[in-house]
Amino acid sequence: MNIALLGANGQLGQDLRSALLAHDLHAFTRKEFDVTDYARSRSVLMDVRPEVIINTTAYHRVDDCESHPELAYAGNVLAVLNLIRVANELAATLVHFSTDYIFDGKSRAPYTETSVPFPLSVYANSKFAGELMVRSTARKHLMIRTCGLYGAAGSSGKGGNFVQTMLAKAHRKEPIRIVNDQVVTPTYTVDLANQIAAVLQSGHLGLFHMTNEGSCTWFEFARAIFDIAGIEANLSPTTSDVFKAPAIRPMYSVLENARLKELGLNRMRHWREALAAYLK
Numbered sequence: 001m002n003i004a005l006l007g008a009n010g011q012l013g014q015d016l017r018s019a020l021l022a023h024d025l026h027a028f029t030r031k032e033f034d035v036t037d038y039a040r041s042r043s044v045l046m047d048v049r050p051e052v053i054i055n056t057t058a059y060h061r062v063d064d065c066e067s068h069p070e071l072a073y074a075g076n077v078l079a080v081l082n083l084i085r086v087a088n089e090l091a092a093t094l095v096h097f098s099t100d101y102i103f104d105g106k107s108r109a110p111y112t113e114t115s116v117p118f119p120l121s122v123y124a125n126s127k128f129a130g131e132l133m134v135r136s137t138a139r140k141h142l143m144i145r146t147c148g149l150y151g152a153a154g155s156s157g158k159g160g161n162f163v164q165t166m167l168a169k170a171h172r173k174e175p176i177r178i179v180n181d182q183v184v185t186p187t188y189t190v191d192l193a194n195q196i197a198a199v200l201q202s203g204h205l206g207l208f209h210m211t212n213e214g215s216c217t218w219f220e221f222a223r224a225i226f227d228i229a230g231i232e233a234n235l236s237p238t239t240s241d242v243f244k245a246p247a248i249r250p251m252y253s254v255l256e257n258a259r260l261k262e263l264g265l266n267r268m269r270h271w272r273e274a275l276a277a278y279l280k
Helices: 011-019 038-048 062-067 069-090 122-137 162-171 189-202 218-229 258-262 271-279
Strands: 002-006 024-028 052-055 093-099 141-146 175-179 206-209 234-238
Touching: 002 011, 002 038, 011 024, 011 189, 038 069, 052 069, 062 069, 062 122, 069 093, 069 122, 093 122, 122 141, 141 189, 162 175, 162 218, 162 271, 175 218, 189 271, 206 258, 218 234, 218 271
Parallel strands: 002 024, 002 052, 052 093, 093 141, 141 206, 175 234
Antiparallel strands: none
16 A cells, blocks of 8 residues: 555654555655645645555644644644545545544443544544544545554653653652543554554544553553552552643543454554553
8 A cells, every 4th residue: 555654753653654564655754744734735645646644643732722722723623624635636545533532521431433522622622623524524534533642752742651751750759640530541552553554454444443452540550550660659649620731631531442343353452461562
């Protein structure tokens, strides 16, 4: 397959580069490819003429979205429309990423692909708007909702991933207070990248949930990091109310890989097994 990968220097982008080595891959970093610039996007992609466009770029500074909604909608909606237009012109499949944040967190059972979204923040609304744009306008698309990404490359937009941050705080012997009332599924980008490669190879399109299996609170995840790494840490639980973050987070945003399982394509490990592999 001829594939264009956008955001190739991000933590998911770098693992996708490895997972897609068998394909004719054209990797573009964020500096090389500005998805908000339609003319530039079209020029580059028309030159490459990919069968698949994978867009890992987004504006995901969740709290900053509350004070800068124009940046959220430029990165998560306008940029998506730009890529849809080019993908349709090329008859290419657009691979688009969405988030667990599009749900309100009032459920206590994992959300499937048929669950009804109810976004609570500017970030969540911008990501859901991007979803609607893809589903209504892109002629061929693979849409992936995922949760709590961490990978070896860190997160360029957030200054490192959660695991790296926890290890750094423990090394500095800082007191660490982590919320114990938000239930998620942390997802290792290596596993996600390999799962995406498998689905692309299968030819299936449409909406998929892709996270590691199981669930935990962020506090439980932090505790597992230190347990598996064999590190002593001054860790204690707290609540979301203490942090008073500008953006509302869903209290429960566990995604069920229902469609992957239905199609016999699910390769996602349990989150603890994935975390152990990452820490090695």
